[in-house]
Amino acid sequence: MNLKKAWLAIPAAAALALTACAGGGGSAATTTNNGIVLNGSEPQNALLPGQTSETGGGRILTAMFSQLVRYEADGTAVLDVAESIEPNEDNTLWTVKLHQDRKFSDGTPVKAENFTRAWNLITSQNQKQASFFDSFDGTNEEGVGELTGVQVVDDYTFTIKLKNPAYDLITRLGYTAYAPLPNSTLDDPDKGGQVPVGNGPYKLASDDAWEHNVKITLVPNENYVGDEKPQNEGVTFVFYNSMDAAYNDLKAGNVDVLDAVPSSAMASYQQTFAGTSVNEPYAGIMTLTIPQYLDHFKGEEGKLRRQAISMAINRDEITSTIYAGARTPAKDFTAPTLPGYSDSLPGSDVLTYNETKAKELWAQADAIAPWDGTFEIAYNSDGGHKEWVDAAANSIKNTLNIDAQGKAIVDFKTMLQQEDDQTIGAAFRSGWQGDYPSIYNFLQPLYVTKAASNKGEYSNPEFDALITKAAGATNAEEATAAAQQAQEILLQDLPVIPLWYYNVNGAWSKNVTNVTFDWRGQPVLTQITKNASK
Template sequence: MKKTRMGLGAIAVVGTAALVLTGCASGGDSGDSASGDSSAIITTNGSEPQNPLIPSNTTETGGGKIIDSVFAGLVSYNAKGATEMDAAESIESDDNKLWTIKLKEGQTFTDGTPVTAESFTKAWNWAAQFSNAQSASYFFDNISGYSAEADSDLALTVVSDTEFTAELAAPAADWPLRLGYSAFSPLPESFYDDTEAFGENPIGNGPYKLASADAWTHNQDIKLVTNSDYDGPRKPVNGGLTITFYTTQDAAYADVLSGNLDILDQVPDSQFASYQSDFPDRFANQPAAIFQSFTIPQYLEHFDGTTEEGKLRRAAISKAINRDDITKVIFQDTRTPAKDFTSPVIDGYSDDLEGSDVLTYDAEEAKDLWAQAEAIAPYGDTTFTLAYNADGGHQNWVDAATNSIADTLGIKAEGKSYATFAELLDDEDNDAMDGAFRSGWQADYPSLYNFLSPLYQTGAGSNYGRYTSTEFDGLLEQGAAATSADDATADFQEAQEVLFKDLPVVPLWYSNVTGVWADTVDNVEFGWNSVPLFYEVTKS
């Protein structure tokens, strides 16, 4: 079999989104030269992490922004989604099944201890243990020895301090593409001494580190400073990063407008009509790998997706939503109505999959489907609720979507507000939702698989709707083991056609990244996944 080699340069990966930002509008100049105060602290917005800051248990954007800044995996992703070597010197395989990973020499954690092959193998094995209940444990499911129902013994072998091997259960040509995700981060030995304490004050090997032992002030902010020992592709040109946890996006917008915040990575919908005039040379509006939906949990009465009633009601709800009107009126064309479960910036995307017509607004068809469900079991005067977090700027579109559902189907429908994203996630984790809830995905790495496996695979960490389908799981497994990009794409598209029949979530739209920055900073560039490349930013 042709040898797959991953060397010091950018990795030539299967199905990357290397050109996804070509031709997109952006108001900034991210030039090659850096100027400004190298000790200056960059400020940006964020949200309180749901969990302690352990890489394998951080699967939401608030914590993810911090973890990705503090840790360096084997590879990282540049602005366009192409993969670059980070902690790894090379990643090689003769058969796409047995992979040999060599590390760059001389790397250390911020406590001064060395980053070794065992720093990776021990961390991966710990994350994969069933008894440790890590939300991202399923990312290791294609490594031999993984078990979703018992403690795992991953087929990882340490060859030397700077070399180890990983044996996959089946060939996967794009496996190195996944290794930039935070679950694959290394951990220092101190982690195992007190995991709880580590989660409050993580010790990483990335471009930034916590400014002090008490740098994380819960529900307020976290302060990071540059890690001078980091020498990878994301070496910062500034002195640090402070992430403030805003309760509303409008408050964050007011701060960046007044110069009290440097970068805002999500303009609130209340400012869509004015942000370009407010920041004429300092805005971005470009495609990103973000899919948005709402989830109707399988345990919700009348919506069991394995029953005819449940399938009819899910389809009726989907057809009752006027996505075209909402994206135009509420989002001022900063969203695009969904045609699948992934993103148009990902290779393999298709807008004409079988069953995708369920995403087209059709009031008469929606009423008919609902009536068929009513003939099976009356819905009564139950109110259909759609939960959202108030700190994320979601109320306007939730109100518009529930009004569309109510007007079309003649039922009561309304939003249900949670104060914070963490509180919403906690109820989702505990199967405590009494209605639908807003959901979506910001890609971890540029692949169709990443939009499907974490959200819908049986037992996956972000499968909060508790969806399960042996047909879907089989197609996903088949695509993951494919030896060519075309074969993998065909399997993943067929898997989505299963999702269109079952509708575990109701796809809504794809997001652009709409960000702004103050005149206090330069060289602002937003990446393929909508996150600013903070390490490039300069400040006077």
């Protein structure tokens, strides 16, 4: 199977933890170049591929780094930094040959060791993205350990040895967790995380271009020789404290592109920005995580209560009234735009509003331990979530006859930290936006025991075994069958409650042209052009 300079057929669409729509504060009016201005959110952690598992940092890394593989706007994967990626007969040993003309923005060459050392940094230091290496030789089930299966052959060749066959390894390698790092960052990750040096289309405008909680400014990387050369002078991500503020700046011409609009504008933005807006599905899902460490949500009592809450949420009403039909009630844990998606999995009726059944399940849980207190749904105030959270809380309150309400948290970064520290003290809104185009990506990082984004502390050995089976499948049909079996377990346990699938509700000003959105619902930055008169 020679993939040298070949296109890799992957059906459209898939998600990075879709845990943010906006964040921070700041002003779009003080950008340092004539680049494109977009909404963004303050990264939770240092800008290192192994430490970034949320959209705020992920969007920046995607602009600054190139991987072995990249994804076209429709989700098709194509070789990028890799000249070829070839498996052995059973897909357990892969040989990677790199283009020899690729450089980092500091002018140093991108060599095999820049990949192998970067990946080893993630697994040996147990960074957030370690679980993406759990199928590699040398790591444990959490992706932690020395990557003994990743070996340098020569300056521009290395091999990847897997524990089990993986027919679709190439589809995964376009995710930023698999990015290379320059020697300067490998030698000093702390500095590299604050002043990142990448090999992608863009680079930092200056060493102080990341103004924390305000914005980050990128300019074209003159050392970049790949196929995604920027058609603009750079991009600035402004970290807003509300989507309403970002939308107002778009209307005023201070922002060029938004990848989301506030709930207050959902019904009208396509008229306001007629001809410069979009409303179309992408691979993303909104969920409600109810951590299993919360009182009343452990064991059988917790399972019954999660099922009851799921059936107490009127998804049809919320998506119709708040989102004007721009969201689709969820029927599984993935996204309809992905290959292998099914809207009729056994047990999916738990995701349908059913007042009678919800009351019955809640009563069964009360028989185990009577409910007390208030059911809270935490959300970041900077993301435009208040309206749907209030609606969901009211639906739960009216159906189950309990106190339920939203719990506002100042910004996305703070909420993520509370999730990680397990101090959030409530259920919380969550979601997923594709890392790579596969339903496996919507399951493994979120629900496998100790996985990178398993914020609810879910663990089920039967589910883990099926995900391992899916990862080691020899073809797409086998992988999909195992993944769907795994989802049937999730529909019983409900580690999170699927709510609805996303549409990208984007808009742009007259200042820019050539705006398109990709399989992840993100604007294709390199293609956007600034109008000459602006």
